[in-house]
Amino acid sequence: MDSGNVLLASGSMGGGGGGAQLKNPTLICVPIMADTVDEMLVKVGQAKSASADLVEIRLDYLRSFVDPRGDLAALVNGSSLPTLFTYRPRWEGGQYEGDESKRLDALKLAMDLGADYIDVELQVAGDFIGSLHGSRPSKCKVIVSSHNYECTPSVEDLGDLVARIQATGADIVKIATTALDITDVARMFQIMVHSQVPFIGLVMGERGLISRVLCAKFGGYLTFGILESGVVSAPGQPLVKDLLDLYNFRQISADTKVFGIIGRPVGHSKSPVLYNEAFKSAGFNGVYVHLLVDDLARFLQTYSSPDFAGFSCTIPHKEDAVKCCDEVDPVAKSIGAVNCIVRRESDGKLFGFNTDYVGAISAIEEGLQASGNGSSSLSGSPLAGKLFVVIGAGGAGKALAYGAKEKGAKVVIANRTYGEFPAQR
Template sequence: MAVNVVLSLTSGSVGEALSLIDRYASYCQGIELRADCLASLSCEDISAVSARAKELGLFSILTLRHERDGGFFHASYKEHDRVLSELVSCCSFDFVDVEEWASDSIVSLARSNGSRVIRSAHFFSSMPSDIVSYVEALAAMGDVPKLACMLSSSADFSFFTDSAMQLKSSLSGDYILVGMGEYGFPSRVLASIMGSFITFSSVGTVSAAPGHVSPDVLYSLYRVPSINEGTSIFGIIGNPVLHSMSPGIHNPIFAEKGLDAVYIPFCVDSLEEFFSVADRLNIKGVSVTIPHKQAVIPFLDSCADVVSAVGACNTVVRRGSSWWGTNTDVYGFWSPLEDVLSVSTLASGRRATVIGAGGAARSVVYALVKNGFDVLILNRTVEKAASLAADFSCEYAALDESSCALISSYRSVIVQTTSLGMGNNCVNPLAFYDLQGDEICYDIVYIPKMTPFLSFAEKKGCRIITGDLMLKAQAIEQSRLFCELV
């Protein structure tokens, strides 16, 4: 069953809503007018919205969402019913969305005017203990049932997925099932797999619900309308993960190669729950990011030697009924550096300084040592630097002014591997050291692209390597493995 992408219009004016319909019509199959978001309610104006949708071949949904159900209509239930009745009487929409507590008179009025009724229920703090029975009870009212639940964990997503699979077998008519929030995002992309005939999207400053993205993202990046039971599912697991750039790398590769595959971010707080649901959804492979690169290893049936060497895994794929892991971060790090090395004269020979001693640093140190570099490891917690140095027979020191002389003898390549270049921690961890200008400076942070460390290095005349190059290189190697499984 093909799913319909619906644009929820949360504009404050009908004029803006009409503009958005025109802009996004090619990316969706329907629109939902959230009348509760409008500054004023005019039957003439609201009718113009459904008319414009019809002109463009889109079906239309009228919704006046009460604050009790996450909407912006703040009056009493009685006033809600009065206003919605008035709108239903004077406007023609294909669907009218009513809360499960709506009066029978509104339901009868909508039906008599030729609209199908969506009977909706929203759970923002918990889920029904029995989703299947709840949706079946809504369906028994003779309407299209809609259940939207906030998912707050991997266990919630697993339960939600199981319920969706059961509903596909027990319900013969249309229904709408939505998992809200970061943990629920995969359900929006995999709506057809979940059996839902609609997935919602929104644009602008007011999101219609937690987890919405714009319709062009669902349509063009994730190719949601074409996802079916035969689509190969891949993704990235982490926490948090919706910020990841990886879907924007892998999905275009699938599209360019004409492969029936999709790559989705999965927020994961329990690897055990994730791998359980991965079996039920037949997920074929995943990228692994913070904080699971080490923790995922016990869930593998086998792995490449590099995983054991660096103690981290960033790529997991199915091999038959087993999970096999590898680490493409090593290749991703080395590939851009190798390109620069091929045209560079090294200031102090094949010697490098690595800032940081975490999981990312392990991959970097491994790649450097494997390719003939002597390495100095700097870290604020010296004990961690010492531990990593012992594993790879490297030198180590504290990340402060006392190490300047050592850095000078390991300055051909300087690699920044910590989180100090991103977000609220956006600082240059090597600010105390005076770069000479002939160093190769590499920061594996990719948001922002120009970190304080790289900006400082560029001003000094150093060659710089940005973290997005590593991201792309490791993703291309991952993609090679993923595409073999489609």
């Protein structure tokens, strides 16, 4: 199901961990990558201080691993958090290039020494699990993973992949794909919400960021969060601090409403900081996320569930939003740009508004009055009769021009392309 309306129902199935005060059981895992065992244990301590639930020990990042038993025992016994051991080979996106039997033997040894989880790749999982002859420690759960660094397959293909992973005897299914478009993530959510087994489903890249946050809503077993910017084990991993403090990850539930800022680019926007803090202060069950959108119509059609309740809209989509909404406020229609989209819960219809002109014009009026440049015009606006120059004829420019004209200013538009600002406006 790669196109058309994707109706996402909220799920409640997920991983363990967390106290009764949490609204979801999805775990936060910190990938630990370092040259030495001692450095890894320092980072484990940092992960615990950051309120992570477990750590992924990436053995393939160790500069020296000549004493597997000693090093693994030190990592297991020295870790203050539950441990997931991964020894990722180059052919699956990792760093290891050595002998396969030694790699898999290290994972078996980690199980024997008390690891809580080990991650083994689908390509070798059947033989690996079969070689355990049913004698694996009951404490250790086996995650069988598949990584696609090219794209996100269809729902049907993802479903087949889940079945193949389950057939190996996996305790937990993990699938990581790549987002070519933000709508790709919807397919992962569909698999996640209907999964009958513990499922980790993540979509890599900036367009897949919502998979790492909203997995808590749709029933994912765990997500990954990093300790410092840029130090990632896969593209698009957010900071643990952002998961907890920005997105209020622990409070996301199946009933959480999703909002976000639609744009391209969008990662620089501070809107999530403002709205998520407001939601928290008001006790509102919502989360506000960055949405890197290439095709607005496709995005709105795909995420058509009432769960996706409203959006802010920024460049380059404000003008396209007028055409994508079912109804548009008369002021927004006059401006020719929408920066706020609200979905009506009763029928799913989209309503478009423009608040740019109110916020910007009010701020300019207040600035003029504070500087003593305000006039006592009949209109009551310090802009009345003044020359108002707008540089640019995009959505924000249209809103400013409209607002200034309504306040009685003489408006002049400066833009690179004459035809982008219709004469009637």
